[in-house]
Amino acid sequence: METIAKIYKIGYGPSSSHTMAPRKAACIFLNKYPEANKFRITLYGSLAATGKGHLTDKALFEVFEKSKLELLWEPSVFLPFHPNGMKFEALDLQSNIIGEWITYSVGGGDILDESSKLETKQVYEMSFLTDILKWCETNGRTFWEYVELCEEPEIWKHLSAVWAVMKDSIQRGIDNEGVLPGSIKLPRKASSYLIKSRSSHGTLQSRSVVFAYALAVSEENAAGGEIVTAPTCGSCGVIPAVLYHMQTRYGVSDQKIIRALATAGLVGNIVKENASISGAQVGCQGEIGTACAMASAAATQLFGGTPSQIEYAAEMGLEHHLGLTCDPVAGLVQIPCIERNAFAAARALDSSAYAILSDGKHRVSFDKTVMTMKQTGNDLPSLYKETSEGGLAFFACRE
Numbered sequence: 001m002e003t004i005a006k007i008y009k010i011g012y013g014p015s016s017s018h019t020m021a022p023r024k025a026a027c028i029f030l031n032k033y034p035e036a037n038k039f040r041i042t043l044y045g046s047l048a049a050t051g052k053g054h055l056t057d058k059a060l061f062e063v064f065e066k067s068k069l070e071l072l073w074e075p076s077v078f079l080p081f082h083p084n085g086m087k088f089e090a091l092d093l094q095s096n097i098i099g100e101w102i103t104y105s106v107g108g109g110d111i112l113d114e115s116s117k118l119e120t121k122q123v124y125e126m127s128f129l130t131d132i133l134k135w136c137e138t139n140g141r142t143f144w145e146y147v148e149l150c151e152e153p154e155i156w157k158h159l160s161a162v163w164a165v166m167k168d169s170i171q172r173g174i175d176n177e178g179v180l181p182g183s184i185k186l187p188r189k190a191s192s193y194l195i196k197s198r199s200s201h202g203t204l205q206s207r208s209v210v211f212a213y214a215l216a217v218s219e220e221n222a223a224g225g226e227i228v229t230a231p232t233c234g235s236c237g238v239i240p241a242v243l244y245h246m247q248t249r250y251g252v253s254d255q256k257i258i259r260a261l262a263t264a265g266l267v268g269n270i271v272k273e274n275a276s277i278s279g280a281q282v283g284c285q286g287e288i289g290t291a292c293a294m295a296s297a298a299a300t301q302l303f304g305g306t307p308s309q310i311e312y313a314a315e316m317g318l319e320h321h322l323g324l325t326c327d328p329v330a331g332l333v334q335i336p337c338i339e340r341n342a343f344a345a346a347r348a349l350d351s352s353a354y355a356i357l358s359d360g361k362h363r364v365s366f367d368k369t370v371m372t373m374k375q376t377g378n379d380l381p382s383l384y385k386e387t388s389e390g391g392l393a394f395f396a397c398r399e
Helices: 016-032 045-049 056-061 131-137 143-150 153-177 191-199 200-224 238-250 253-276 288-302 308-319 339-357 367-378
Strands: 011-012 039-043 067-075 084-089 097-107 111-112 226-228
Touching: 011 016, 016 039, 016 045, 016 056, 016 084, 016 097, 016 111, 039 045, 039 056, 045 067, 045 084, 045 226, 056 067, 056 367, 131 143, 131 253, 131 308, 131 367, 143 253, 143 288, 153 191, 153 226, 153 253, 191 200, 200 226, 200 238, 200 339, 226 367, 238 288, 238 339, 253 288, 253 308, 253 367, 288 308, 288 339, 308 339, 308 367
Parallel strands: 039 067
Antiparallel strands: 011 226, 039 084, 084 097, 097 111
C-alpha cells in the first residue's frame, strides 16, 4: 500500500474526484506541452455527468486560458478502466494533435492511468487489517505504531498540518453563514446548530455539537473552501467532527489526535487498496462508509480501545453504510452529502461505544466487509454512482 499521506490531501472543495484530480492532471499536461497552441479535454462518464455541478470546468479553466481550451462532455461514454475518465489533447497552430493523454480520477484526488498503475511507491508490506491486527497482538503494539514503523518520519509533520487545516475548516464553517453556491440555494446550518446546542443538555447537546462540526467542514467544502480529503472531499466532515469533539469535550491532546489520524489513515488506505473510495466506482458507501470506519477506529483508540476493538469499530462503521448510493442532487456536493457527514460522525461515535463495550470479538472481519463493499459497488447500476441520474438526484428534482 501507498503512504497514508495520499488519504489526507489538503486542498479546496467541493470534490476530490471532480475538482482536485482534474486540476492536478491539467497541471501535469500543461507542463508537458507548454508550447501547444490550444488544448482539448474530453470528460467521460460520471466525471462528465456531474462535472458542472462539481465545478470541474472551473477547476480546468483555472489552469488553462479560456481562449485556449475546448471542453467536451461525454456523460454516456464510460471508459473501461474507471468511470471518471479524462482525455487531454494538445494541438498545434493547424489543430493537429501533438500530444494525448488518457487518465482517470480514481477517488480522493488521485489520478491514475493504465501505464502508471505499477509505478506507485509501496510503503506498507501488509494490506489487510487482519494481518496488521495479528502483528499488533504479537508485538504488543497498536495500529499507529505500525504506521510509524512503515512511514518516513515526515508523516507526523504532514498529519500535524492536516489536523491544523481540519480545525481551521471547522472554525471557518461555524463563522460563515448565508447560502451555499449552486442552483439549489442551500442555506448553511452549522452556526445555528452550534448555537442551538448550547440550550440543550446531556447526550442531545453532545450530539448537536458533533453535528455542527461535521456540517461546518462539509459546508466549507461545498463552498470551495480549504479542507482535507478524509478520504474524499465529499466525506471530509466526518473525521474532523469526531476528533474535534474528542479534543474539546475530553481534553485529548494534539499528539494523541495525530496518532489517531494515523490509525484512521491506515483504515482508509486498506479500503482504497482492496476496494475503492470513489463514489463513481462504488457509490457513497466508499466515501461516507470509509470515513465513518476511519473515524470509528480513531475514536476507539482515543477512548483506550484495544486493537481488536479498534478493528471491530472500523468494521461496524463500514458495514452499516453498505449499499449507500451516490446520488447528489443537481450534481452538487450538498444534498444528501452534507447531512450524511453529520450522521456518519454520530454513527462513528456509536460504533466506538459499541466496540468498547465488547471484547472485540465478532464474526465478520473488517477485511471481509471491505470485500463486500467492493462487490456491492460493482453490482450497483451506474445511475446510483455519482451520475445524478437516479435516487434522490432524480426524485428530489420532480414536483
